[in-house]
Amino acid sequence: MNKPSIGRLTYMHPAFGEVFYLRMLLCHQKGSTSFEDLMTVNNSIRSTYREACLAMGLLGDDKEWFTTMEEAAATATSAQLRTLFSHILQFYDVANPLKLWKQCWKLMSDDIPIRVASSLRISRVYVNSEELEGYVLYELQILLYQYSKTVSDFGLPRIPPHLLDDLQNRLIMEEKNYDRETLLAEKSILESKLNDKQLMIYNLVISSNSTRKQELIFVYCHGGTGKTFLWKAITTAFRADGKIVLTVASSGIASLLLPTGRTAHSRFKIPIDLTDESMCNIKKKMQMASLHKKTELIIWDEVPMNDRKCLETLDRTLRDIYDTPKIPFGGLTFILGGDFRQTLPVKKKMRKT
The missing domain is CATH 3.40.50.300 (P-loop containing nucleotide triphosphate hydrolases)
Structure with missing residues (x-):
């Protein structure tokens, strides 16, 4: 007699292709007993796992990329998330990069206040939302340089001028370091x-x-x-x-x-x-x-x-x-x-x- 058990699916990077979409189906298809059941949507067997995900509406509006970032955020560091986001922009077909950015940029910003405080040699620093987003954009820009791309190529916001000068200016940050x-x-x-x-x-x-x-x-x-x-x-x-x-x-x-x-x-x-x-x-x-x-x-x-x-x-x-x-x-x-x-x-x- 088989006893019910709780299992855990290993995180998959989008670079794994069909395995990534298979994992997505396993999370959403209920009661499946075979791979054919997983690929069956509306009584029609799809030729690939990606097509099955698309038929189920899991890929519309870049949902798979938001899900990827959200799941990775549970275990990955902010730097790793920025690297993942740059890979998604460069190697995959993202329908609306700006919308995906607005949904995900805060996930990639946790280490920014710590890095700014460390560079200024102060215990902590308050960075407002606009500065935080701009700094994440700057870090993403560095990652995209290796592909000869910029954040503007994907329709993302421009990096605010003089942002880094302000964040590296101890006098300015001391005068803005308030809750x-x-x-x-x-x-x-x-x-x-x-x-x-x-x-x-x-x-x-x-x-x-x-x-x-x-x-x-x-x-x-x-x-x-x-x-x-x-x-x-x-x-x-x-x-x-x-x-x-x-x-x-x-x-x-x-x-x-x-x-x-x-x-x-x-x-x-x-x-x-x-x-x-x-x-x-x-x-x-x-x-x-x-x-x-x-x-x-x-x-x-x-x-x-x-x-x-x-x-x-x-x-x-x-x-x-x-x-x-x-x-x-x-x-x-x-x-x-x-x-x-x-x-x-x-x-x-x-x-x-």
Whole structure:
């Protein structure tokens, strides 16, 4: 007496041809007792296993390739899946490569954040969906080069320009390394707690970013009126959308109150000895310059404590980086905050005659 048993079918690569389609039939044909039964569809015996799969509708809309990728994902690494996908594109007749890509690209992306974090020597990194897809496209492009093909030859999306430069730029990744889901939840809470005047400034800044219109804002009020809370609300809103905000203050103590705050001299490489022609120590091809090009907003708290030449130096530098000599701060939205009443009077040392 035969006892019922549970078996496991070995994974088959599409390169095995008919054996691959035989395995597919074994997974879908029920009650078959012979190979002829497997190949019989609608009371008609098909000449090949592939024809039987086609008659059953298993091959329509590239189902066999999606099934192949899905089954391989259970045991294969992301790198192996990318190699498999490149083989499918090159050697097999895929009806709609773009649709197959949209269904499968996330299966091939698991190792990307780890590789980016490793290259930057940080513990972890958050890579948004657009960057993740672009990086997988780049890896696929490398595999297709050996066949003298590109991703564009198969109708796949183009690799975003400057993608690799951004992912290999430690400064940019540090400023985007936030859990956006957590920030989205925090954004709504902070927004609901803003008073009328804070909300007016908040809406102005958000609107300027959505309309791509530069705003130069100075928030003038004394300590304890909620400037720091406003900075946090604006910063959270921008970072929740994956945008870069640089928050600086004039002193180290004041910078500790800002979200990931830095001193202005540290962040912008402002020289100690300033003149009317000083420039920040930032060259156009430096990673710092790339960071500024990706920045959407700069918040500078306690700005009255700085020499006016600090702002003028940064202004000249940003105009140079953005190649906009006639637009203040290169067209970047700027928020300054502080209280002139907290600034001590300064009297120049009188020389003895």
